[in-house]
Amino acid sequence: MEGQENGQATVVVADDVKRVYGEGDTAVNALRGVSVRIAAGRLTAVMGPSGSGKSTLMHILAGLDKPTSGSVQVGGTEITSLGDDDLTKLRRRHIGFIFQFFNLLPMLTARDNVLLPLTIAGEKVEPAYFDELVARVGLADRLTHRPAELSGGQQQRVAIARALVSRPTVIFADEPTGNLDSRTSGEILQLMRGSVDEYGQTTVMVTHDAKAAAMADRVLYLADGEIVKETGRTDQHEILQIIDSLDLQ
Numbered sequence: 199m200e201g202q203e204n205g206q207a208t209v210v211v212a213d214d215v216k217r218v219y220g221e222g223d224t225a226v227n228a229l230r231g232v233s234v235r236i237a238a239g240r241l242t243a244v245m246g247p248s249g250s251g252k253s254t255l256m257h258i259l260a261g262l263d264k265p266t267s268g269s270v271q272v273g274g275t276e277i278t279s280l281g282d283d284d285l286t287k288l289r290r291r292h293i294g295f296i297f298q299f300f301n302l303l304p305m306l307t308a309r310d311n312v313l314l315p316l317t318i319a320g321e322k323v324e325p326a327y328f329d330e331l332v333a334r335v336g337l338a339d340r341l342t343h344r345p346a347e348l349s350g351g352q353q354q355r356v357a358i359a360r361a362l363v364s365r366p367t368v369i370f371a372d373e374p375t376g377n378l379d380s381r382t383s384g385e386i387l388q389l390m391r392g393s394v395d396e397y398g399q400t401t402v403m404v405t406h407d408a409k410a411a412a413m414a415d416r417v418l419y420l421a422d423g424e425i426v427k428e429t430g431r432t433d434q435h436e437i438l439q440i441i442d443s444l445d446l447q
């Protein structure tokens with residue numbers, strides 16, 4: 199863990215992170231010096247227009263991409279200097295992912311998709327925890343189905359259970375409701391909110407959706423590679439007003 203902030207442990211720290219893609223005339227400054235600390239046990243939303251750097255920031259915080267300069271610590275480890283093997287191990291131990299297009303393995307059943315992070319790590323699940331998890335995400339009667347036999351919402355439930363199964367230090371969710379209708383989105387957001395409230399699961403969610411951001415404890419607003427504003431928990435209406443005022447649409 200990384201020290202304390204407002205009495206809560208800080209689990210992810212980014213310090214003056216810059217990311218330049220390409221070189222010379224065609225260089226793109228995707229991140230221009232982002233510093234942020236993510237406190238444990240909270241849901242943080244990252245909002246901003248297309249191209250503002252949200253995915254780049256998430257990939258760097260999750261150790262999927264390296265910054266051009268600056269530092270990132272996850273669970274107390276500086277990750278920017280780690281080699282690929284150590285980074286892979288750190289991701290397995292500390293990070294869960296939820297993606298817009300679910301990213302489940304098509305040949306595996308829902309059960310085996312949920313268990314995959316543990317299978318890869320050579321670990322076994324505690325049966326009571328597994329049962330509780332699948333009941334919580336509403337998958338108990340779908341465990342033998344393959345992804346193609348599940349609706350989008352059900353596939354995202356599998357992805358949420360997969361992200362939670364190893365009790366990671368932090369879950370990164372990239373547009374988790376971007377491919378779902380509004381009712382299903384609401385259910386998925388409730389599940390994510392519930393995992394924060396009941397398991398204390400630290401979660402960072404990139405989203406375009408003000409309704410999703412309104413579920414978060416904290417909202418970071420990114421524009422042109424910088425965090426230009428942040429708010430605490432607030433409603434959809436205020437988030438939309440902030441986005442308008444920052445000209446972020």
Ligand SMILES: Nc1ncnc2c1ncn2[C@@H]1O[C@H](COP(=O)(O)OP(=O)(O)OP(=O)(O)O)[C@@H](O)[C@H]1O
Pocket residue numbers: 219220226227228246247248249250251252253254255
């Ligand atoms: N691999 C890459 N090579 C070159 N430029 C890139 C690359 N990836 C992203 N960029 C550029 O970096 C900037 C930030 O992109 P990023 O994908 O992080 O934005 P975003 O806020 O996630 O956008 P969206 O909401 O559309 O997913 C954009 O100008 C993008 O074109």
